[in-house]
Amino acid sequence: MKRLALAAVFAVMVSGQASANITVSLNPTVTPAGAVFTWAWDVTLGGDEEASAVVAGGSCAGSVAPACGSTFFTIYDVSGYVSGSAAMPAGWHVSVQAMGLTPTGQTSDTPDTAIDDITFFYTGAIIAGPQDLGTFSVDSMFGTATLGSYTEQSDSNPAAHREHGGGFTMVPADTVPEPATLVLLGFGLVAAALARLRAAR
Numbered sequence: 001m002k003r004l005a006l007a008a009v010f011a012v013m014v015s016g017q018a019s020a021n022i023t024v025s026l027n028p029t030v031t032p033a034g035a036v037f038t039w040a041w042d043v044t045l046g047g048d049e050e051a052s053a054v055v056a057g058g059s060c061a062g063s064v065a066p067a068c069g070s071t072f073f074t075i076y077d078v079s080g081y082v083s084g085s086a087a088m089p090a091g092w093h094v095s096v097q098a099m100g101l102t103p104t105g106q107t108s109d110t111p112d113t114a115i116d117d118i119t120f121f122y123t124g125a126i127i128a129g130p131q132d133l134g135t136f137s138v139d140s141m142f143g144t145a146t147l148g149s150y151t152e153q154s155d156s157n158p159a160a161h162r163e164h165g166g167g168f169t170m171v172p173a174d175t176v177p178e179p180a181t182l183v184l185l186g187f188g189l190v191a192a193a194l195a196r197l198r199a200a201r
Contacts, residue, residue, distance in 0.1 A: 020165040021049045022073050022133070022152035027170055030143055036082055037143035039172060041136050043073070043120075045129035049163065050155040053123045057162040058153055059104040067095055067121035073152035074100035074119040076111035079174040080141030081118065089134035091124020102151050103164035109149035115174075128157055146173035 025042040032038075045051055051071040060068035086094040095101065100117025102108045111117055120136050127133070148171030153164045 020150075020152055020167040021046045021129075021154045021163045022051075022071070022165075023167065024073060024075065024136075024150045024152075024169045026168060028145075030145065032143065033139060036080075036085075036139045036141055037172070038085075038137055038139050039078075041075070041169060043133040043136055045127060045131045045133050045154065047130040048157055049129040050157040051122045051124075051127040051129075051131075051133065052155045055153060055155045055162050056160050058155075059162075060101045061104050061106070062099075063101055065095065065101055067093075067101055067119060068103075068153075070121050070123060071152075071154045072101060072119055072121035073150055074102060074108070074117055075148065075150045075169065075171060076100055076108055076117045077115040077148050077171055078118050078138060078140060079115050079172045081116040081172075082139035082141065085137075085139035086118065086120075087135075087137045088120055089136075092120050092122055092133075092136070095119040095121065100151075103153040103162075106151045106153075106164045106166055108151055108166070109168075111149075140172035142172040142175055144173045144175045145170040147171075 023044045028039050028041040030037050030039055053070050055071055058069040096116050096118055098113045100111060101119045118138055147168055149166060149168050151166035153162060156163050
C-alpha cells in the first residue's frame with residue numbers, strides 16, 4: 001500500500017513537471033548560512049517559450065498586481081522565509097505575499113495563507129527558450145524539506161500568447177512540533193518520570 005501511494009505521488013509530480021513552461025527544480029540546493037538556510041532553485045524556460053516583461057493577455061486569478069502582466073512564477077508555502085533575503089538573476093524581481101500570485105486558469109496546491117508565497121517576476125529584455133534562467137534563492141529559518149508546489153506564466157514563442165502551468169518542488173518545512181505533538185511529548189515525559197520513581201522505590 002505504501003509503495004502504491006509513493007508511486008501515485010511520483011506520477012503526480014512527473015505530470016506536474018511536464019505541464020510547466022517554466023520548470024522549477026524539484027530538488028533545490030539547501031546550504032546552511034549561519035543561523036539560517038539558503039534554498040536555491042535552478043529554473044529553466046522551455047522551448048517555444050519566452051520570458052518577457054509583457055505577456056500578451058497575462059493575468060492573475062484575483063489580483064491586478066503589475067507582476068501579473070509579465071512572465072512570473074510563484075513558489076508556495078516557503079516556511080520561515082527571511083525578509084529581504086531573496087536573490088535572483090538580473091531582470092528579475094521578487095514579491096512576497098500571504099496568498100501568492102497565481103496565473104488565471106491555473107490552480108495552486110491550496111497554499112497556507114499563514115506561510116509566505118514567493119513570486120519572481122521578469123522585467124528585462126526578452127529571453128527565448130530553451131534557456132536556463134539561473135538560480136533563484138531565499139533564506140529560511142528551516143533546513144528540512146517538504147513537497148510544495150509552484151505555478152508559472154510565460155509567453156509562447158512565436159505565437160505571442162499567454163501560457164501557464166505548474167509543478168512540484170521541495171520547500172522549507174517548519175520543524176517546530178505541532179501542539180498535539182507537544183502534548184503527547186509532555187505525557188511521555190510524565191510517564192517516564194513516574195516509571196523512574198517507581199523503579200527507585
